[in-house]
Amino acid sequence: MISFFLLINILPFSAVAQHCHDNFLGTKALYTSPDQKYTPAPVGYAPVFIDHVGRHGARHLTKDVKTTQAYRLLLKADSINELSAKGKQLKQMVIALLKIEKGNTKFISAEGRDELRGLGERMYLNYPTVFHKNLSISVATTKEIRTKQSADAFLEGLNSKLKDTAPAKFYNDDLALRFYDLSPAYKTFENKVDSSTIMLGFEKTNGFATLNKAVVNRIFTARFVQDLSQEQQAKFVADVFGFVAIVYSLNTEIRQAGYESNGLNFDSFFTCNELEKLGESDSLNENLKKGPGQDVNGIQVRVAVPLLVDFLNTSDEFLKTGNYNACLRFAHAETMAPFAALLQIASADQVIKHTSKVTAGWKPSEVIPLSANIQWVFYKRSDKPGYMVKVLLNEKEERIDGVDGRTFPYYRWNNLRAFYLAKLKKLNVTLSDNMNAYLTNLK
DSSP states (O other), rough: OOOHHHHHHHHGGGGOOOOOOOOOOOOOOOOOOOOOOOOSSSEEEEEEEEEEEEESSSBOOOOGGSSSHHHHHHHHHHHHHBBBBHHHHHHHHHHHHHHTTTTTTTTHHHHHHHHHHHHHHHHHHGGGGGSSSSEEEEEEEEESHHHHHHHHHHHHHHTTSSSHHHOEEEEEOHHHHSSGSOOHHHHHHHHHHHHHHHHHHHHTEEEEEEEEHHHHHHOHHHHHTTSSSSHHHHHHHHHHHHHHGGGGOOOHHHHHHTOOOGGGGGGSSSSSSHHHHHHHHHHHHHHHHHTTTTTTTTHHHTTHHHHHHHHHHHHHHHHHHOSSSSEEEEEEEHHHHHHHHTTTTTOOOOOOSSOOOOOOOOHHHHOOOOOOEEEEEEHHHTTEEEEEEEEEEEEEEETTTTSTTTTTTTHHHHHHHHHHHHHHHHOOOOOHHOHHHHHHHHO
């Protein structure tokens, strides 16, 4: 029997049932391990080294609920009795989310830990020969705690399959993994995207002013709404949409706090069509800022050069010294999207051809979901010189546009390396260049 206390915490959150597809989640989509059989390696070849970069796992909010426009407006309207019935319902949900998130801001969630543990386990199960001898792993994270938590969860999964715990050398590498924060020109570009012609045109064509007003009219009285600017309405809707997306990552924490998952169904304040449109807007914005956008050679892709240089240098070091079995890096969506485009991974480097089909060629839920990852898996044949490399995006075998694919999904390392060196040469970059200077001078 449900306790009286729990009952009063659940009943106010009841909402109209909806069965919308969750494809609006975009970059907040939970990671799904691939259900596929890998192509057998060429005869005699076995995996010997992995160069890896991944996004942190499913997470909590990155800012306190109290700092949001939604929280402030809900409390203000409530204090002067300007909330509708659904507005009161939303306010209670937001207060519940505030309690759930207290002390957890910026951390990965239980769902995120499970994602990363699974990735670590599958890395061993798929490539056991990489970890058969002389165990040593390099682990790079950023200044954000969720990347260190992700690394710990990944290693927990990996070590659960090893006979002996793999020694791991941890270090911070914001230069290679948070390059987007270190380029003044890129920051200027990023700030202009929200007010760019393409974003404003998309919002106008899809009636976002009308959409935003429809949502706030469900929450507040007409008198309160008339005093809200279009900018305030848009920010309020964006905040609540953010709450919609985040609860998918918090199922365990919601239950632990004594609520039912459907008790925080923020999506009940939107129609399915509104969720889809908001998701498309987010996807377009993410693509323009972090993905191939309208120019696969744009600054939003070239900013990832430091990570490509790091991948090439660590791969070269392995071939020379064999010091590490794997180089693991844990970073962010802003790291993964431009890197995937820079590598010319076929499913991640398609430019926007028409804004009416913003997810036709580049789908954030497939390119940079939570726990997204890119792996270079090196294969060696003991009786033959040279290496073969398989490139994976989210554990799926991927083609590299522009590289001889006759042996796909395995590429000759000499060919793949030469391809990326030629790409760097066009950008006037060498493997020994100072990457801080590169980012400072990037145009």
